[in-house]
Amino acid sequence: MNQHPYLRAYMAGIAAPTAFLLVALAIFCVARFVFQLPLPIERVIVVPLIVVPNAFGLWNMLYLKLRPHWQTPIGLHGALLPFFLGPIGFVVATGLGFVRVGAHGLTAFDVINVPYWILVIGPFFAIAVYYLVWKYLVGFLNREVGIG
Amino acid sequence: MQEHENGKMREALKLAFPAVDQELQRDLWPLMLRRMEKAQRHPGVPWYDWVLAGAVTVAFVFFPKLVLLLAYHL
Numbered sequence: 098m099n100q101h102p103y104l105r106a107y108m109a110g111i112a113a114p115t116a117f118l119l120v121a122l123a124i125f126c127v128a129r130f131v132f133q134l135p136l137p138i139e140r141v142i143v144v145p146l147i148v149v150p151n152a153f154g155l156w157n158m159l160y161l162k163l164r165p166h167w168q169t170p171i172g173l174h175g176a177l178l179p180f181f182l183g184p185i186g187f188v189v190a191t192g193l194g195f196v197r198v199g200a201h202g203l204t205a206f207d208v209i210n211v212p213y214w215i216l217v218i219g220p221f222f223a224i225a226v227y228y229l230v231w232k233y234l235v236g237f238l239n240r241e242v243g244i245g
Numbered sequence: 246m247q248e249h250e251n252g253k254m255r256e257a258l259k260l261a262f263p264a265v266d267q268e269l270q271r272d273l274w275p276l277m278l279r280r281m282e283k284a285q286r287h288p289g290v291p292w293y294d295w296v297l298a299g300a301v302t303v304a305f306v307f308f309p310k311l312v313l314l315l316a317y318h319l
Binding site for chain 2: 120121124125128141144145186190205209211215218219222223225226228229232233
C-alpha cells in the first residue's frame with residue numbers, strides 16, 4: 098500500500114470535485130433550461146470540469162509532500178486553495194466573456210447582477226466551504242486510500 | 246492393479262506437493278483490536294465545524310447567488 102502515494106493523493110483529491118461536478122452541471126442545466134438564463138454551459142463548465150478537479154488533485158499531492166515538514170491540518174490546507182482558484186476562475190470568467198465588471202458589481206451572463214458587497218462575503222463563504230470539504234471529504238478519501 | 250497404481254500415484258503426488266501449512270503464522274486478533282480501537286478513537290465533528298456548516302447554510306439561504314459561485318468553483 099506504500100506504492101505511488103502521490104498518484105493516490107491525486108486521485109483522492111480529484112474525487113470530491115468530480116462527484117460535485119454532477120451537482121454543478123445540474124444547477125447550470127436548471128438555470129439554463131428551466132429558468133431560461135442565457136448561460137453558455139460549454140464555456141462556463143471549463144473551470145469546474147478541468148481546472149478545479151486538477152487543482153484539488155495537485156493540492157492534495159502538495160499536502161502529502163509538505164506533511165513531513167509542515168504539520169498543517171488538511172482543513173486549513175484546503176482552505177488556502179480558494180486564494181488561488183478564485184482569481185483563476187475570475188480571470189477565466191471575464192476572459193470568456195460571461196462575467197462583466199460594472200460600476201456597482203459584476204454582471205454574470207448579462208442577467209445576474211452581483212453587487213460588490215456580496216463579493217466581500219464570497220471569499221469567507223468559499224474558505225468555509227473548502228475547509229469543510231477538505232477536512233471531511235478529502236480527509237476521508239485520503240484515509241481510505243491509505244495516505245491520511 | 247488399478248488400486249495399486251492409484252496408490253503409487255497418490256504417494257508421488259504427496260511427495261511432489263508437500264502439505265500446506267494451514268496454521269496462522271501470528272495471532273491476528275491484537276491487530277484487529279488495534280484497528281477497532283483506532284476507529285473508535287477517531288474524533289467526531291467538533292462544535293466549531295457545526296457552527297461553520299450552519300453559517301454556510303444560512304448564507305445559502307440569504308444569498309442564493311452564492312450557489313452559482315460555489316457551483317462554479319467546486
